[in-house]
Amino acid sequence: MRRLRSAHVMACVAGLAVTASSCTSGSGSAGDPVSAAPAAVAASGGGGELQSAYESTVKEVLPSVVQITTDQELGSGVVYDDKGDIVTNAHVIGNATAFQVSLATGGSPLAAKLVSSFPANDLAVIRLDSPPKGLKPARFGDSSKVAVGQIVLAMGNPLGLSSSVTQGIVSATDRTVSESASGGGTGATIPDMVQTSAAINPGNSGGALVNLDNQVIGIPTLAATDPQLGSGAAPGIGFAIPASAVKRIADQIIKNGKVTDSGRAALGVTVRGVVGPDQQPAGVAIVSVTKGGAAAKAGLESGDVITKLGGTTVTTVQSLTAALAELEPGRKVKVTYDRDGSTKTAEVTLSSLDQ
Known part of the structure; x- marks a missing residue:
């Protein structure tokens, strides 16, 4: 098996910083599918019913999960409709525009092309050139009904082991996770993610x-690693983009060829981090302002250094992005910034983060 490639992220969870990696493997294949089931539950009186439920779900959903291969990467995707549209992570496809897709039901790999990618939410849609008969779209659930403790199964192609299944629970909801732009990551900050204990691997x-x-x-996207262990895995901490965000982005890409309303807030600026006299992060400097954008309308200019967004202190580009991820377009928020040595404020009506 070829050496794995991964992207590192920083996830802000309950005030603690944990490193995580996007779950894209180097191209390759090996061995038999791997599945896991709780032996303790299976041994109890209700184990038979639970096992039957697991088997029924795998039989029903696994045919909708595909393997996506590019020249450099291997990842997974989910059949979105019977027209051959497949939703996946933006970091799975990278810069590729053509792909080989292997169905869980077998057969020769199918050719597919990129419809569009939206790295800001780490989502993309590709389309099969010739969708086969019997292609089975997945059913997407209601994100508002996802509850902590809910039993879940993760389906995909970890380490090239096609059509693998792992099990766990929903560990938390509404997590905001920031992905690094290095090592193959998109640099996305993604709100409302579902945290799960189901094993998520490259x-x-x-x-x-x-x-x-x-x-x-x-859509499983990231798996945590423990910063104290270097690149060592932190077992049982994975993150998935919620179905609501997946449907919102995928529907727009399929209809319009791009995202026109992400539901994500933006300032309409390009920024870079700055440090103070103590060489510690001290805010983000505006490099350029989008003409007609939210910041421009509020009077912000190139060279201004943003230090607060609403009540949130801004010290780095990541902290600004994370703060914006918690807000919605159209929201009015006070921006505190430094200009020529003076501290100023401006009320900004946030715009939408779109393509």
């Missing part, structure tokens, strides 16, 4: 996080 990216009602509730 190659799982773009696959399916599924409930026992046979619904996809998220």
